[in-house]
Amino acid sequence: MKSSLDEDDRIWRALGDPVRRKMLDVLADGPQTTGAMVGRFEPLCRTAVMKHLDVLVRARLVMVKREGRVRWNHFNPVPIDRICGRWLDAHRRRRSAALNRLKRVVEAPVVGETEIAKEKVKQ
Amino acid sequence: MKSSLDEDDRIWRALGDPVRRKMLDVLADGPQTTGAMVGRFEPLCRTAVMKHLDVLVRARLVMVKREGRVRWNHFNPVPIDRICGRWLDAHRRRRSAALNRLKRVVEAPVVGETEIAKEKVKQ
């Protein structure tokens, strides 16, 4: 089912940005109006905050309820649970084998990351 | 500790790309040489595959072991477990409250996503 994969993709990509993860942390403590979110995420401008919220809405990580001219943003924990659960389940069986292989490898010095990788890790 | 946050950030961002998630799936079944990975991810060019691998190495999701002129890429499941576990733990307490609030909201029609969101969800 392609739409489901796209849905997962939207969720992962939404979680890829630290600002959006912080937004979910805030919303997890309780729903917030868009204006309140703007206030919490200075110095970002309102449009930037709304774009991030839109990405979260597209991923169904945030549900919107309008009340007059105010918009309430609600955190929806279901997609995260699904994603994390699916990933952990998928790797649970392979995890021990992978760890054993890794242990054997790590005993020998693990080097050979590309220069790009070394450099960026330093920063 | 800032470095830890940066580390988490690298992990989330690495997982944000579907190609890289697929790569982890492949590597979870067993280590692969870079060349073998290139073969598995056609029609991507070698450089693209190596860039993705570099991102995964930076996030410590892939460990590298060199053997002569061959490079073996090993999947490291630890960071994913840590990340997913932390999120699930952090949200576990708030989850039930958030779900209850959501249920109340969802009873009323949930509308009001921006046009951008509606449009992109359609696609």
Next chain:
DNA sequence: TCTACGTGTCACCATATAGTGACATGAAAA
């Protein structure tokens, strides 16, 4: 030795994304 091959790196392009200011809309309050 010389050759072939796997890998590392560089320069470059196209697109996606984060961010901003300005303007439009619609509901609440004066």
Next chain:
DNA sequence: TTTTCATGTCACTATATGGTGACACGTAGA
């Protein structure tokens, strides 16, 4: 009604990212 305010949308810029081809390097094998 008029004004105010929260929100929605648009046009635009700058940077990050994914992707490619070409070249360099070092090791294994002929």
